[in-house]
Amino acid sequence: QKEVEQNSGPLSVPEGAIASLNCTYSDRGSQSFFWYRQYSGKSPELIMFIYSNGDKEDGRFTAQLNKASQYVSLLIRDSQPSDSATYLCAVGDGGTSYGKLTFGQGTILTVHP
Amino acid sequence: GAVVSQHPSWVICKSGTSVKIECRSLDFQATTMFWYRQFPKQSLMLMATSNEGSKATYEQGVEKDKFLINHASLTLSTLTVTSAHPEDSSFYICSARSSGQPQHFGDGTRLSIL
Numbered sequence: 001q002k003e004v005e006q007n008s009g010p011l012s013v014p015e016g017a018i019a020s021l022n023c024t025y026s027d028r029g030s031q032s033f034f035w036y037r038q039y040s041g042k043s044p045e046l047i048m049f050i051y052s053n054g055d056k057e058d059g060r061f062t063a064q065l066n067k068a069s070q071y072v073s074l075l076i077r078d079s080q081p082s083d084s085a086t087y088l089c090a091v092g093d094g095g096t097s098y099g100k101l102t103f104g105q106g107t108i109l110t111v112h113p
Numbered sequence: 114g115a116v117v118s119q120h121p122s123w124v125i126c127k128s129g130t131s132v133k134i135e136c137r138s139l140d141f142q143a144t145t146m147f148w149y150r151q152f153p154k155q156s157l158m159l160m161a162t163s164n165e166g167s168k169a170t171y172e173q174g175v176e177k178d179k180f181l182i183n184h185a186s187l188t189l190s191t192l193t194v195t196s197a198h199p200e201d202s203s204f205y206i207c208s209a210r211s212s213g214q215p216q217h218f219g220d221g222t223r224l225s226i227l
Contacts (some may be wrong), residue, residue, distance in 0.1 A: 034215055043119075043206045043221040044157070088156065099145060099210050103156045 002027045004091050006104035015113050019076040023089030023104055026070070032092030033065055033072045034101065037085045044088055048074060079111040116140050117209050119219025127227055128199060134192045134222045136207030142187035143209035147216060148180070151204045163190050197226045 003026040013019045021035070032051050036044035048063040050056045050072065056063045062075040072091075076083055089104040116139040124132050136146055145164050149157040161182050163169040169182035179201075181193040190209075194201055202225050208216040 032215075036218075043218040046215055046217060049215050099216065100147070100159065100162055101216060102159075105156045 002030075002091070002093075002102045004089055004102050004104040006087075006089050006107045008107075010108035010110060012110045012112060013079050015079060015081060015111055017079050017111075019079045019083065019109055019111070021074040021076075021087050021089070021107050021109070023072045023074075023091075024070055025072070025089075025091045025102075027091065027093075027102075028067075028070060030070075030091045030093070032099075033063070034090040034092065035061075035063060035072075035074045036088040036090060037083075038088055038106070039085045047087075076109075079109075081111050081113055084110050114140055115214070115217040117143075117207065117217050117219040119207050119222055121222060122220060123223040123225070125225045125227065126197065129196055132194045132197055132224060134194075134205055134207070134224075136190045136192070136209065136219050138188045138209040138217075141209075141211050141214075143190075144187065144212050145210055146184055146190040147208045147210075148182060148190075148192050149206045149208070151206060151221075157206065160192075194224065197224070199226045202226045 007022040034049045035047045038044045050063040050065045060077045064073045086106040088106045090101040093100045118137045120135045148160045160175045161169045161171045163184040165187050171177045184190040206221040208218045210216045
C-alpha cells in the first residue's frame with residue numbers, strides 16, 4: 001500500500017520566518033509530487049508541483065525533491081499570516097492510473113504576527 | 114486557467130433521498146476527473162477515478178451502487194449519492210486534470226443528511 005507521511009504538526013512560525021514542511025513517500029516508482037494548500041472549510045489549492053530532483057522555486061515557495069531518499073519538502077519564505085492553512089503533500093502514481101494521487105495527512109501551519 | 118466548478122456548494126436533505134453533485138472543468142478538457150471525500154480533520158480520501166466515456170474505477174471499500182458516477186463529456190462529471198444516510202454526511206470534492214497536467218480541485222460540496 002502506497003503511503004505518504006508528513007511531519008506532524010501543528011507547525012507554528014512567526015511572521016517573516018521560513019516555514020519548512022516535509023513529506024516522505026513509500027513508492028519508489030512515484031514520478032510526480034504536489035503541494036496543496038487547504039484553508040479551513042475550503043477545497044485544496046495547488047501551490048507547487050515538481051517532477052525532477054532538486055529545487056523548484058515560485059515566488060516565496062520552494063519545493064525540494066530527493067527521489068533517492070524518497071523525500072519532498074516545501075519551504076515558505078517570509079511567511080505571512082495568510083499562509084496559515086493545512087498543507088497537503090500528494091504523490092502521483094508513475095504508472096497508468098491516470099494521475100491518481102495519494103495524499104498525506106496534512107500539516108497545519110500557523111503563522112503568528 | 115484550470116478552473117473547476119462544483120455545484121451545489123452545500124446540501125441538506127432528509128435520509129433516504131438521492132443527491133447529485135456536478136463537477137465541471139470550465140476552461141479545459143478534463144481527460145480524467147476524480148471524486149474525493151473528506152471527513153473533519155482528516156485528509157482527502159479518493160473515492161473513484163472517472164474517464165470520459167468509460168465506467169468509473171472505484172477505490173476499495175467504496176460502494177459503486179451507492180455512489181454513482183457519470184462522466185458524459187470532457188467537461189462534466191456527476192456524483193450521485195443514492196439513498197443517502199447520516200453517515201454519508203461529508204465534504205465531497207471533485208478534481209479534474211488534462212493529460213500531463215496536475216489535478217485542480219472544485220470548491221467542494223458539503224453534504225448534510227438529517
